[in-house]
Amino acid sequence: MPTSAPLLVMRDIEKRFQGVHALAKASLEVQPAEIMALVGQNGAGKSTLIKVLTGAYGRDAGSIDFSGRPIAFASPQEAQRGGISTIYQEINLVPFRSVTENIFLGRERRRFGLLDWSRMNAEAADLLRRFDIAIDVRRPLMDYSTAIQQMVAIARAVSFKAQLVIMDEPTSSLDEREVEVLFDVMRRLRAEGVAVVFITHRLDELYQVCDRVTVMRDGRTIATRPMAEVDKLHLIAAMLGRDVEAVRGHATGFTAAAGPAGDEVLSAEGLRIGRRVRDSRLDVRAGQIVGLAGLLGSGRTETARAIFGADPPDAGSIRLMGKAITPREPADAIAMGVGYCSEDRKADGIVPDMSVRENLTLAILPRLVAMGVVDEGRQRAIVEKFMKRLAIKASGPEQKIRELSGGNQQKVLLARWLCADPKLLILDEPTRGIDVGAKAEIQSLIRELADQGLGVLMISSELEEIVEGADRVFVLSDGRTVADLPHAQASARAIMAAMAHEDAAATGEVARG
Amino acid sequence: MADAPSLTRGRAGPDVAAFFRRYAALAALIVLLAFNFAVTPHFVSLQTLNVNLTQVATIVIVSVGMTLVIATGGIDLSVGSLMAIAGALAPLIFLSPFGVAxxxxxxxxxxxxxxxxxxxxxxxxxxxxxxxxxxxIVGTLVMFIAGRGIGQVLTNGNLQVFHNPTFQFIGLGRVLGVPFQVIVMLVIVGLAAWTVRRTLFGRHILAVGGNERAARLAGVPVARVKRWVYAISGLCAGLAGLVVVSINSSSDANLVGLGMELDAIAAVAVGGTPFTGGQASVIGTLIGALLIQLLRYTLLANGVPDAAALVVKGVIIAGAVWSQQRGRTA
Known part of the structure; x- marks a missing residue:
């Protein structure tokens, strides 16, 4: 590693939102002309840290030195002028305007008070040529592929004389070849003395291009290591907060299964969905909690949505309750006795302005209807029963669901499916963003339901939940099912090894701990 | 984090806002009525009532359909053009050799x-x-433009004049002294309010408008619900078209329902149905339409020219939108 003075030093950064720590003692150090990976689970604080750096958020404590001077940018624009450019996951350029306009947006070249188009076009073309990209800069940006648009965003960033370029998941919408082009650009930037902070969820990419890696978890910086000195298993362990060797005590509300599993309720094989899922397979039996583990972007949610008919698969077969059926719409799966609690409560779960009563009965409403009219007596009875059974805290069934806490919203969404008496319930991150008490409650409820004969497919990023809760675990890596572990073998170590295995095999540098 | 669990909020805040949003139009209507009782000459008469209700009936009928569309998060610009088509078709049928025979x-x-x-x-x-x-807004713009063209093609752009008491009962008839279209209007308002509140279809409309993705994942047939609300909006517009040509004893595809889409949208806005979808106040829409109508009448009856009345109408809509936004942020 270079021993020169670091380009960027962020130390002991703290950031609170409404009293809740999003960052506590987070730090980041970047050398000139190095590519630094920044990794961590969802919610680890990567994006918040970047936003504090670029001035999108203020900080509550800590210091930032850039090029040897303390800085406090008031806005991303100011950071850009100061030499730090950020490229986001979603390209925030103007698709209808030309490539040139996008590059010069906000600092157009003028001549006699008019825009000097010929000069700007020439400069834009020169700039892109540095990255071996020869395109017609006068055409609208949207005419080009996502990768090219990404490059234009980078070119724009570089043209601000950036010393540090931050890339927040730039590869999530690129295919393999486009990723290679992006990596070339990153290496070229490094050769020109520009430092890069690279945020990604695809671990194998880190080994291809990064010099060092910083791992974050729960708003803290856990470790910073040279890439070559850390293997994938330890990297995953650091991200998930599990010591590779340690065995911790009971940390969740799960208990062991009461009895043997029953008939098969779900079997999926060879699922291929879009770009993310290439070959996923799993099955679930009645009375069983099946865990679906994998890093972010491994295709867990996509698999679940395919089974539920929300995004039908491109290939593969699905069997529900023993019948070969591929749901084309959620309604098809619901008719078969399947329920699905999505990972994003706000976007995919609650209807915010509706009451607890209406949210709870949304899925079974067609069954509470006579001649098109809702039987409000029966509806109320069901709502009361489930509010009591799940101990939902609300001022009453008529309270708007958006006014409830996250844990209680989640209980209402669980009740939405439970009152439909399903045979298979798919839970995508059932305890994310929920306080500790409600979390244990929901976990023991899931077990109770399974013991009563419900088949549960549970996606979780929390290893404890999978290790302690699941009777059987399928591990997804890069869109493939890479392991199928019974409860006895599903240790944290085994699951993490499975997650790392596919990655290591893909890059050919197997380093197992 | 960004999605930190929101703590249970006190109920008072949002409820006061909702109350304000819900009853602002009603309060304004009552104030305006009181003003008229005090100031406008000959205001307290059955005739004044009938004139106002007759004039407002078509707007209300169309606005009810519009309310349902807006409750799904959509909008229907085509209602005026659809009125013209219905208005052109009806005389073509009863004036045809078959209709005469x-x-x-x-x-x-x-x-x-x-x-x-x-x-x-x-x-x-x-x-x-x-x-x-x-x-x-784009999807229905197609029908907004093409629809009026269809109406004109049907009639070769000619004015159709007719006298047909049976047919015109819908616009000129009275039951127990109440204009028939007012009865139609009240039935439609009542039916729609009941549908929204009590039926599966009504709840599905609000779920689709409230969170379309969540509704779909809960098994709500989102596309079917949307097709139905636009169909219902069309049916309402068709009925209103018949009323208008009956009143006029003539049908001019260039003029029937002209600008109606904007009047209907205004009534919905003033009535307190938010344009983001997920809520529908059919009674509010009725009140909104009555408020706009009465305001115009008040100004005209007190010698203010129609042009000035338009400005006041604009102010009222701005006020309604303002009160809605206060309702959301308060």
Whole structure:
């Protein structure tokens, strides 16, 4: 590693939102002309840290030195002028305007008070040529592929004389070849003395291009290591907060299964969905909690949505309750006795302005209807029963669901499916963003339901939940099912090894701990 | 984190806002009535009541359909053009050789067919919007433009003048002294309010408008619900078209329903139904339409020219939107 003075030093950064720590003692150090990976689970604080750096958020404590001077940018624009450019996951350029306009947006070249188009076009073309990209800069940006648009965003960033370029998941919408082009650009930037902070969820990419890696978890910086000195298993362990060797005590509300599993309720094989899922397979039996583990972007949610008919698969077969059926719409799966609690409560779960009563009965409403009219007596009875059974805290069934806490919203969404008496319930991150008490409650409820004969497919990023809760675990890596572990073998170590295995095999540098 | 669990909020805040949003239009209507009782000469008469209700009936009928569309998060610009089509079709049917030969059947078909045809065109709007994921404002703009063209082609751009008491009962008839279209209006308002509140379809409308993705994942047939609301909006527009041509004893495809889409949208806005979808206040829409109508009448009856009345109408809409936004942020 270079021993020169670091380009960027962020130390002991703290950031609170409404009293809740999003960052506590987070730090980041970047050398000139190095590519630094920044990794961590969802919610680890990567994006918040970047936003504090670029001035999108203020900080509550800590210091930032850039090029040897303390800085406090008031806005991303100011950071850009100061030499730090950020490229986001979603390209925030103007698709209808030309490539040139996008590059010069906000600092157009003028001549006699008019825009000097010929000069700007020439400069834009020169700039892109540095990255071996020869395109017609006068055409609208949207005419080009996502990768090219990404490059234009980078070119724009570089043209601000950036010393540090931050890339927040730039590869999530690129295919393999486009990723290679992006990596070339990153290496070229490094050769020109520009430092890069690279945020990604695809671990194998880190080994291809990064010099060092910083791992974050729960708003803290856990470790910073040279890439070559850390293997994938330890990297995953650091991200998930599990010591590779340690065995911790009971940390969740799960208990062991009461009895043997029953008939098969779900079997999926060879699922291929879009770009993310290439070959996923799993099955679930009645009375069983099946865990679906994998890093972010491994295709867990996509698999679940395919089974539920929300995004039908491109290939593969699905069997529900023993019948070969591929749901084309959620309604098809619901008719078969399947329920699905999505990972994003706000976007995919609650209807915010509706009451607890209406949210709870949304899925079974067609069954509470006579001649098109809702039987409000029966509806109320069901709502009361489930509010009591799940101990939902609300001022009453008529309270708007958006006014409830996250844990209680989640209980209402669980009740939405439970009152439909399903045979298979798919839970995508059932305890994310929920306080500790409600979390244990929901976990023991899931077990109770399974013991009563419900088949549960549970996606979780929390290893404890999978290790302690699941009777059987399928591990997804890069869109493939890479392991199928019974409860006895599903240790944290085994699951993490499975997650790392596919990655290591893909890059050919197997380093197992 | 960004999605930190929101703590249970006190109920008082949002409820005061909702109350304000819900009853602002009603309060304004009452104030305006009181003003008229005190100031406007000859205001307290059955005739004044009938004149106002007759004039407002078509707007209300169309606005009810519009309310349902807006509750799904959409909008329907085509209602005025659909009125013109229905208004052009009806006289074509009862003035046709078949209609003249069989007056009873002809008059019946003159009621049913135009409304059905226009309802189907509304369903087409819904199909177009859901099938191709077009924004409703663009999707219905197609019918807004093409619809009036269709109306003009049907009649070769000619004015159709007629005298047909049976058919015109819908616009000129009275039951126990109450204008028939006012009864139609009240029935439609009542039916729609009941549908929204009590039926599966009504709850599905609000779920689709409230969170379309969540609704779909809960098994709500989102596309079907949307097609139906646009079809219903079409049916309402068709009915309103028949009322208008009956009152006029003539049908001019260039003029029937001209600007109606904006009047209807205004009534919905003033009535307190938010344009973001997920809520529908049919009674509010009725009140909104009455408020706009009475305001115009008040100004005219007190010698203020129609041009100035338009400005006041604009101010009222701005006020309604303002009160809605206060309702959301308070």
């Amino acid at each position: 069989h007056p009873a059947l002809g008059d019946l078909l003159a009621f049913v067919l135009p409304v059905a045809v226009v309802g189907l065109l509304g369903a087409f709007n819904g199909w177009f919007i859901t099938r191709f994921q077009v924004q409703p």
